[in-house]
Amino acid sequence: MTKSAPVQEDREVILRVRNLQKIYNPGKKNEVRAIDDISFDIYKGETLGLVGESGSGKSTTGRSIIKLESITAGTVTYKGQDISKLSGRSAVMDFRKSMQMIFQDPFASLNPRIPVKNIIGDALRLHGICKTDEEVSAKVNELLDIVGIHRCYANRYPTEFSGGQCQRIGIARALCVRPDFIIADECLSALDVSIQAQIVNLLIRLRQERKMTYLFIAHDLAMVKYISDRIAVMKDGKILEMAPADELYARPLHPYTVSLLSASPLTDLHKEKQRRRMDYDTSTHKYPAGTEVGMFEVSPQHWIYCSKAEAPQYEQRAFSRLQVAN
Amino acid sequence: MKETILSVKDLTISFQTLDGKVSAVQGVTFDLIKGETLAIVGESGSGKSVSVKAINRVLPKGNTRYEQGEVFYQGQNLLDLPEQEMEKIRGKKIAMIFQDPMTSLNPTMTVGKQVAESIVKHQKLSQADAMQEAVNLIKLVGIRNPEESSKCYPHQFSGGMRQRVMIALALACKPDILIADEPTTALDVTIQAQILDLIDELKRKLNMSVIFITHDLGVVAHVADRVAVMYAGRIVEIGTSEEVFYYPQHPYTWGLICSMPSVDTKDAVLYSIPGAPPNLLNMPAGDAFAPRNAYALAIDFEEKPPFFKVSDSHYAATWLLHPAAPKVTPPAEILRRYDTFKSLYTNVEGVSVYDKVCACAGG
Numbered sequence: 001m002t003k004s005a006p007v008q009e010d011r012e013v014i015l016r017v018r019n020l021q022k023i024y025n026p027g028k029k030n031e032v033r034a035i036d037d038i039s040f041d042i043y044k045g046e047t048l049g050l051v052g053e054s055g056s057g058k059s060t061t062g063r064s065i066i067k068l069e070s071i072t073a074g075t076v077t078y079k080g081q082d083i084s085k086l087s088g089r090s091a092v093m094d095f096r097k098s099m100q101m102i103f104q105d106p107f108a109s110l111n112p113r114i115p116v117k118n119i120i121g122d123a124l125r126l127h128g129i130c131k132t133d134e135e136v137s138a139k140v141n142e143l144l145d146i147v148g149i150h151r152c153y154a155n156r157y158p159t160e161f162s163g164g165q166c167q168r169i170g171i172a173r174a175l176c177v178r179p180d181f182i183i184a185d186e187c188l189s190a191l192d193v194s195i196q197a198q199i200v201n202l203l204i205r206l207r208q209e210r211k212m213t214y215l216f217i218a219h220d221l222a223m224v225k226y227i228s229d230r231i232a233v234m235k236d237g238k239i240l241e242m243a244p245a246d247e248l249y250a251r252p253l254h255p256y257t258v259s260l261l262s263a264s265p266l267t268d269l270h271k272e273k274q275r276r277r278m279d280y281d282t283s284t285h286k287y288p289a290g291t292e293v294g295m296f297e298v299s300p301q302h303w304i305y306c307s308k309a310e311a312p313q314y315e316q317r318a319f320s321r322l323q324v325a326n
Numbered sequence: 327m328k329e330t331i332l333s334v335k336d337l338t339i340s341f342q343t344l345d346g347k348v349s350a351v352q353g354v355t356f357d358l359i360k361g362e363t364l365a366i367v368g369e370s371g372s373g374k375s376v377s378v379k380a381i382n383r384v385l386p387k388g389n390t391r392y393e394q395g396e397v398f399y400q401g402q403n404l405l406d407l408p409e410q411e412m413e414k415i416r417g418k419k420i421a422m423i424f425q426d427p428m429t430s431l432n433p434t435m436t437v438g439k440q441v442a443e444s445i446v447k448h449q450k451l452s453q454a455d456a457m458q459e460a461v462n463l464i465k466l467v468g469i470r471n472p473e474e475s476s477k478c479y480p481h482q483f484s485g486g487m488r489q490r491v492m493i494a495l496a497l498a499c500k501p502d503i504l505i506a507d508e509p510t511t512a513l514d515v516t517i518q519a520q521i522l523d524l525i526d527e528l529k530r531k532l533n534m535s536v537i538f539i540t541h542d543l544g545v546v547a548h549v550a551d552r553v554a555v556m557y558a559g560r561i562v563e564i565g566t567s568e569e570v571f572y573y574p575q576h577p578y579t580w581g582l583i584c585s586m587p588s589v590d591t592k593d594a595v596l597y598s599i600p601g602a603p604p605n606l607l608n609m610p611a612g613d614a615f616a617p618r619n620a621y622a623l624a625i626d627f628e629e630k631p632p633f634f635k636v637s638d639s640h641y642a643a644t645w646l647l648h649p650a651a652p653k654v655t656p657p658a659e660i661l662r663r664y665d666t667f668k669s670l671y672t673n674v675e676g677v678s679v680y681d682k683v684c685a686c687a688g689g
Contacts, residue, residue: 053514054485162602163370192369193541197585197598204595219515222544226587226596249589263519265544267586269571270666272547277519 011043014181014213015065020074022060022237034060036237037074039295042181047207047214049228049245051221051260057237058217059104062183065215066101067092078181097127100174104186106166110158116144116169117154123176143172147202164195171202183215188223200227221264225249230301233257239295240285243302251321253314254304256280331535332358332381332420332503337395339373339380348606350376352559353395358503363529363536365550365567367543367582371603373559374539378505380405381537382416399503418448421496425508427488431480437491438464438476444498463494468524486517490524497528504529505537510545522548543586547571552639555579558604558614565640572667575634575642577621580660597657613645621646621654 022035035057042048050058063069065076067083076083078099086092103109110119120143121136130136141151147168149161158166167187174182184203188196204227206212218224224231225245232242233256241254252258259280266272287293287307295303296311299318306314339351351373358364366374379385381397381404397404399420404412424430432440441460445451451459457476465472467490480488489509496504506525510518526549529536538549546553546567553570555563555578563576574580584597601618604610610617616626623645625631634647645651655661 053516164602192603193543194369194581194585194599195602197587197596198600201596201598221515222587222589222591225589226591259516263516265515265519265522265542265548267543267547267571267583267588269547269567272544275548277523280516 011046013041014044014079015042015215016075016077017041017061017065018075018077020061020064020076021072022057022064022069023072026072033237035064035071038234038237038239039074040232040239040242042213042215044180044213045207045211046229047216047227049224049231050215050217050234051219051224051231052234053219053260055236056234058234059185061234062101062185062215062217066099066183067095068101093127097177098179099181099183100177100179101183101185102167102170102174102187105190106163106170107158107190109170110166110173112158115155115157116140116149116161119158119169120144120173120176123173127177129177139176143176146175146206147172148198162195164191164198167191167195167199168202171199171206175206178210179212181213181215183217185217186219188218188220196223203227221261222267233260235285236282238285238305239303240305241303242295247299247302251302251318253298253302253318254306255284329360330357331360331399333396333398334358334377334381335396335398337377337380337397338393339376339385339395340391340393342389342391343607346607347391349609350559350606351380354556354559354561356554356561356564358535358537359552360535361529361533362551363526363538363549365538365540365546365553366556367540367546367553368556369541369603371558371606372556374556375507377556378422378507378537378539382420382422382505383412384416384422414448417444417501418499419501420503420505421499421501422505422507423489423492423496423509425511427485427492427512428480430492431488431495433480436477436479437483437494441476441491441495441498444495448499460494460498463498464491466497466528467491467494468520469494484517485513486521489513489517489521493521493524493528497532500532501534503537504534505539507539508541509538511540511542518545525549543571543582555582558609559606560614560643562615562644563640563642565636565642568667568671569637569640572663572670573636573640574660574663575636575640575647576644577619577646577656578615579642580656581618583663584657584659597659613643623651 018039020035020038024032024034050061052058060069064071071084083095086095117137117140120140124130124136124139130139140154144151144154149165149168188199191199200223207214216224216227228245230242231245231248232239235256241257249261252261259278262276262278266275292308293306295305298304298311298314299322302318304314334354334356337351337354341348341350354377368374383404392405438457438460441463442456445456445459446453461472461476464476469475469487469490483491510521513521522545525536540546550567552566554561555570557578563570563574563579570579574583581599585599587596599618604614612628613626613631616622619626625645631643631645633641633643635641646654
């Protein structure tokens, strides 16, 4: 048992977040601790799922990492570089070339007044990837092919597309700079069920082809499990539990994770009828001042936010459940 | 004998738009049985909201055309009633809850007043009595400190609390029928679970019938006694929850079930329905789902399939059920569900895709 964030030697850490804090209106009456001291690593090529209810700070986490929000305290290190120390336009541009974001609302995140070829093409020009019009148009066509939008639609405006198609255009725009890291912030929640599956398949295909790393923020637990290698559960600005996806679903330890999993409806009728919901008492993670609380690794790669006194209990439970499973 | 409380027959609705006529609902027919929860599932634009809004006649007056069809409630066709008569039914006998609780509540009135307003209108109580009744209702839907909460404005509440207020508002007149139009879509899973349980509990307590609209099959599995699946303005399959979840016959239902991963899904590629829903402005001839349907037959592109009976309670509109249709093998997930169904319900009558699969495997 070590009290620090997970470190594993054999995999390359692409993003390291340490003691990240984001406080809105600090010191005022309406102070909001959106992110309250979280630490985690994302390894190259993996997908980390970030789940939690609205207001838990999962979107703020994504936005802080990509520098859309300034951070109050802590460090975000991307490829060995502290992103808060990036200064100057070119440094930030290089950073953004490497890290991109797909947003929740496919309509609101595309400018309705410019055609698709410019939505994608302007990004290409801005980053100096393509110079001439011919290059830009060839590249736009290539990107549209990748995301499955017909080339002849390049002159159309976002309003002429459906939600799923707009989300594909958003993905094409994110891909145009060939990023290594993509933050997908609830990119499925505005889409219909049959379209969600198409977008997920596209994201998985791109991950394989381009060896990309994803931070996948969502609240649909089944979908998060499907796409993620590891999952972090957030609540009130804190990561309460982090574990490999299968482990988290098979052996959830934190009572909040248990309640969250028990609340999500299942598509199998019989399992759904048998599902019993567990309520979570929020007072269980309000620790009195002076208690030593933090992330503890209670079994390999399985981290729990708890007090030092509770950690051995979790460890014991993790161990006994593992035995049952074997 | 099951008592039918509401009967929708051949409902066809179109909207006049600048681009032309949008056929939003085409020949929708279903019965609502007293005390049951009927779930209507479908993607956006499938006509599920329009169908139920037509029941309460809350569609925009200017451009809505009720082309044909009837909605029978207590022996009268609601679509023929004069507006004054309809006002006695709308909200009082048939109440609605909408998706977005913020835009459905008046931001400038306290929630207690909003609930009381409906009571005064329909039950002819005095202001003071109505206010007291409103507080009782707010308590009934599980809001703490009902006395004080009733004096709050909607913005002081969270989304889940607002949806509870909406439910209190809908229940104010003890309606026979509650229409819930995606009531939990805007809510977190934990809050969603509470609201679903609340609706279920109140349904039993007040002996209501519920029409529940959603696109989430997990929610359907939780609440529904019967399920109707809609696609492009038509019901493509209707049956009990068991039948639709374990014995689905329509390829669109297959696609819906398969494209939602469960926590056990390990497939390398998620099953997805290709393409996008049709444009309701110019519907294709034949089955609207045919262009996206891997199982489409030649006839699907020419003629709309009628309903084929699978059992007394289960109907599906797909040519695959026609005796002359070729044998097809549904996706693996669906076959697994068929096996579950066979093991649960041994005597299954009528025609089904499953029989054909068995025949195919056997000979």
